[in-house]
Amino acid sequence: MHRRIMAPGALAAASLMLAIPASAASHSPGAPGIGDPYYPAYGNGGYDVSHYDLRLKYQPATDTLEGTAALLARTTQDLSRFNLDFLLDVGEVRVNGAKASFATSGEHELEITPKTPLAKGTDVTVVVRYSGVPSSKQAYGFTSWHRTPDGGVGANEPEAAWWWFPSNDHPLDKATYDVSVQVPDGTQAISNGTLQSTSSRAGWTRFNWRSNKPQATYLATLAVGKFDITTGTTESGIPVLNAYSKDLGDNAGAARASIERTGEVADWLAEYYGPYPYNALGGYVPNTTTGYALETQTRPFYSPRQFANGSNVSVVVHELAHQWYGDLVSVAGWKDIWINEGFARYAQWLWSEHEGEGTAQEIADHVYASRPADDPFWAVKPGDPGPENQFHIAVYDRGALTLQALRNEIGDDAFFAILKGWPQKFAHGNATVADFQKYAEEVSGQSLGTLFDTWLFQPSKPTAPAARAASIAKVAVAPAQPKSWKKIAATNNVHEQEHEH
Numbered sequence: 001m002h003r004r005i006m007a008p009g010a011l012a013a014a015s016l017m018l019a020i021p022a023s024a025a026s027h028s029p030g031a032p033g034i035g036d037p038y039y040p041a042y043g044n045g046g047y048d049v050s051h052y053d054l055r056l057k058y059q060p061a062t063d064t065l066e067g068t069a070a071l072l073a074r075t076t077q078d079l080s081r082f083n084l085d086f087l088l089d090v091g092e093v094r095v096n097g098a099k100a101s102f103a104t105s106g107e108h109e110l111e112i113t114p115k116t117p118l119a120k121g122t123d124v125t126v127v128v129r130y131s132g133v134p135s136s137k138q139a140y141g142f143t144s145w146h147r148t149p150d151g152g153v154g155a156n157e158p159e160a161a162w163w164w165f166p167s168n169d170h171p172l173d174k175a176t177y178d179v180s181v182q183v184p185d186g187t188q189a190i191s192n193g194t195l196q197s198t199s200s201r202a203g204w205t206r207f208n209w210r211s212n213k214p215q216a217t218y219l220a221t222l223a224v225g226k227f228d229i230t231t232g233t234t235e236s237g238i239p240v241l242n243a244y245s246k247d248l249g250d251n252a253g254a255a256r257a258s259i260e261r262t263g264e265v266a267d268w269l270a271e272y273y274g275p276y277p278y279n280a281l282g283g284y285v286p287n288t289t290t291g292y293a294l295e296t297q298t299r300p301f302y303s304p305r306q307f308a309n310g311s312n313v314s315v316v317v318h319e320l321a322h323q324w325y326g327d328l329v330s331v332a333g334w335k336d337i338w339i340n341e342g343f344a345r346y347a348q349w350l351w352s353e354h355e356g357e358g359t360a361q362e363i364a365d366h367v368y369a370s371r372p373a374d375d376p377f378w379a380v381k382p383g384d385p386g387p388e389n390q391f392h393i394a395v396y397d398r399g400a401l402t403l404q405a406l407r408n409e410i411g412d413d414a415f416f417a418i419l420k421g422w423p424q425k426f427a428h429g430n431a432t433v434a435d436f437q438k439y440a441e442e443v444s445g446q447s448l449g450t451l452f453d454t455w456l457f458q459p460s461k462p463t464a465p466a467a468r469a470a471s472i473a474k475v476a477v478a479p480a481q482p483k484s485w486k487k488i489a490a491t492n493n494v495h496e497q498e499h500e501h
Contacts, residue, residue, distance in 0.1 A: 027078040027079055027080040027118070028077070028078065028079070029080055029082070030044055030046020030047060031044065031046065031083075032044060032045075032106065032109055033045070034168070034172055034173070036170060036333050036334055037333070037335070038333065038334040038386075038390070039158065039170075039334060039387065041106055041107065041109070042085065042158070042170050043085070043168055043170025043172065044083040044085065045082075046075060046076055046079045046082045047073045047082055047124065048073060048076055049071050049072065049073045049167070049175045050072050050073065050074065050176070051072040051176045051178075052069065052070075052071055052165065052175055052177045052178070052179075052220075053069070053070040053071075053178045053180075054067060054165050054177070054178065054179045054181075055068045055069075055180045056180065056181045056182065057181075057183075057204075058151070058152070058181060058182070058183050058189070059184070060150055060152070060184065060224055060225070062133070063134060063136075063152055064131070064133055065088065065131065065132060065152075065164060066131040067128075067129070067164070067165065068127065068128070068130075069126075069127070069128045069165050070125060070127050071084075071125070071126040071166070071167075072123070072175075073123075073125075073126060073168075074123055074124065075118045075119065075120050075124060076120065076121075077120050078118070078119055078120045079114075079117060079120075080113070080117050081112065081113045081114075082112055082118075083109050084109075084110045084112065084126075084168065085108050085159075085161065085162050085166065085167055085168065086109075086165075087132075087137040087139060087162045088131065088132035088134065088137065088163070088164075089130060089131055089132045090102060090104075090110060090128060090129070090130045090166075091131065092127075092128075092129040093110075093126070093127070093128050094127040095112065095115065095118075095124060095125070095127075096114070096124060096125055097125070098116070100112050100115060101113045107139040108162045110128075110166055112126070134154070134164055135147045137163060139162060144156035144159055145163040146286070146289075146290060148225055148286050148287050149287055150187065150245070150246075150247070150287070151223070151224035151225035152222075152224055152225075153221070153223045153224075153225075153286045153288060153301070154220075154221060154222045155223070155294050156294065158334055158390075159217075159218060160217075160218055160220075160221070161220060164222055165220075168217070169218070170217070171216040171218065171330040171331050171430060172332065173216075173217070174330065174428065174429075174430075175215065175217075176210075176211060176212055176215065177191075177192060177210070177220060178210050179191040179192070179208075179209045179211075179220075179222065180208045180209070181206065181207050181222065181224065182204050182205070183206075183207070183224055184203060185200060185203050185205050187205070187224060187225065188224070188226065188227045188229070188243070189222065189223070189224050190209075190221075190222070190223040190224075190227065190243045190284050190299070191207075191211075191221060191222050192209060192211040192219070192220060192221060192280075192296060192298050192299055193209050193210045193211035193212060193279075193280045193297075193298050194209070194210055194239070194279060195209055196208040196209065211280075211297060211298065212279065213277065213278055213297075213428060214428040215297045215327070216297075216330050219295065219296050219297040219327055221294075221296035221299065225245055225246075225286055226245070226247075227243040227244060227245055227246065227284070227286075228243070228244045228245075228246055229243050230242045230256075232263060234263035234267055234276075234281065235263065235267050236266075236267050236270065238266065238276055238280070239279070239281065240262055240263050240282050241280070241281075241282040242256075242259050242260065242262065242283050243284040243285070244256060244259075244284070244285050245286050245304075247287050248304050249304075251304040251307045254307035254308075255302065255307040257311040258302075258306075258307060258311045258313050258315070258316050259283040259285065259302065259316060262282060262283055262316060263281065265316050265317055265320050266281055266320050266323070268351075268354065269317070269320055269323075269324070269347060272347070272416065272419050273324040273325070273423055274324070274420045274421075274423055277324065277327075277328045277423070277427065278297070280298040280299070281298060281299075282298065283299060283319070284300075284301060285302045285307075286301075288304065290303045290305070291303050291305045291306075292493060292494055293306055294319070295319045295320075295322030295326055295340075297323070298323070300316075300319035300322075302316075302319070306490075306491070306494075309490060312487065312491065313351070314348050314351060314352075314484070314490070314491055315490075317347050317348050317351045318344045318348055318491055318494060319494075320347075321347035322340060322344050324343075324423040325340055325343035325344060325422075326339075326341075326343075326344065328423050329422065329426040329427065329429065329431050330430050331431075331432075332430040332431055332432045332435075333432065334387065334390060335385070336432045337391075338383055338385075338395060338399045338402075338433055339431065339432075339436055341391070341396050341399055342395065342396070342399025342402060342403060343399075343400075343403065343419075344396075345396040345397065346360070346399075346400040346404070348400075348484075348488050348491065349363045349364070349400055349488070352482060352484035352487075352488065355484065357482060357483040357484035357487075358483050358484045360407075361471075362482045363400075363404075363482050363488070364400070364404035364405075364472055364473075365472060365474075366479050366481055366482055366485065367397050367398070367400075367401050368462075368467055369473045371461070372461075373461040377394050377397075377398065378394070378459070378460055378461040379460070380394035380395065380398070380459070381456065381457050381458070381459055382394055382398050382399040382455075382456050383433050383452070383456030383457045384433075384457065393492055398455070398456075401455065401472070402455035402456050404472065405470035405471075405472055406440065406451060406455075408470050408471035408472070409444075409448070409451055409470055410440070410446055414443055414444040414445075417443055418439065418440050418443050418444070421439070421443060422436065422439055433452075437452050451470065455470070
């Protein structure tokens with residue numbers, strides 16, 4: 001911490017020095033990143049956010065967003081300064097009510113210096129007033145804000161928050177959310193959780209959304225546009241709200257035919273993964289040109305292109321499986337992406353079994369047999385794929401193949417006990433691949449180091465003896481392609497090309 005003291009003499013300088021709290025010298029800036037080796041600048045150190053209160057006004061015609069974000073946080077060190085991840089133009093920052101100085105640095109850092117240093121372990125309220133045109137902002141050469149003909153959408157992985165609210169943008173810092181959005185009458189604002197209320201005044205309508213369970217920043221979403229809304233309740237009693245852009249064209253029917261089965265799919269998944277963990281459910285399809293889908297908490301985002309070839313319930317299964325594997329239990333670091341994607345993919349295999357279109361075993365055999373040993377697919381290590389391969393198809397297919405190998409190794413009773421027990425053990429928290437291996441060993445009573453190393457961490461195709469040992473592709477002739485394979489493969493781009501340049 002640097003202080004420049006301008007005084008006419010040494011005595012005056014000394015008296016000013018004495019006015020500085022002795023403890024201030026021990027305060028230091030929070031780290032500009034949370035410590036993730038894949039994305040060193042993502043997230044921040046020195047504090048933990050418990051709640052975001054976002055009060056926004058959005059004008060679809062100009063893509064102009066005005067906002068006031070109030071963050072409730074607790075310091076984890078003596079702080080002289082701290083960062084938020086953010087891209088829009090900031091007008092004012094207050095920390096505990098007092099104006100704070102601020103500056104920008106790097107690609108997406110907002111550096112905040114409070115009027116007085118913050119002691120470790122204290123509650124802090126940070127208020128940021130801001131405005132800007134999200135679609136005009138880029139970081140690292142891409143944008144995560146999708147302009148649509150009638151509005152805009154914030155949805156991306158591993159980052160989307162920077163374009164619409166200041167945050168500690170890493171899954172390690174989950175928080176609850178209140179998102180209040182004012183839009184012109186006739187336009188709707190969709191976000192996570194439950195719609196608490198709406199009100200209209202002077203040509204504007206305000207939508208108040210609440211997400212009352214801990215939520216990672218990349219799982220927070222905002223969509224503004226003209227939507228057809230459907231509501232209902234699952235058989236288990238969870239309220240469902242789905243939203244479809246009014247201009248989906250030929251994809252509208254297939255999108256509805258898929259997403260309207262959300263309640264059915266969630267109840268089915270609960271049989272494997274345990275009770276649905278939230279008090280809201282649904283999905284939304286804005287008129288974006290993107291190709292991917294995303295497990296935004298309680299209300300997944302789907303691109304219209306997911307339904308270009310007809311209904312696609314498999315992608316709904318994938319994104320809803322993430323509500324347990326990815327949302328309820330989130331990665332501790334982005335290298336742990338397998339405990340999101342491998343399990344969401346395996347849910348699609350289980351759905352295939354449920355629909356009578358190929359068993360998980362048949363799909364596993366097909367994945368193993370259909371790719372020769374020199375296929376680059378096998379060079380990717382799902383257990384630590386590297387940031388360039390975080391959403392590689394191997395993380396999905398080889399990741400799910402690992403689960404089938406585990407299932408065959410420990411038996412159905414232990415395997416399905418793990419599938420259901422894991423989300424409960426780490427509910428609303430974070431975990432690593434190593435944590436999963438340890439848990440699987442505890443439940444099964446078996447040593448599984450070799451199995452996980454072979455299927456998750458070796459940059460090569462598991463040998464035929466290793467596959468036979470895991471009861472994979474035991475027959476000499478390559479198995480026939482399961483009936484469900486094309487539907488599953490149609491979701492291969494579910495998280496590909498996340499970044500729009």
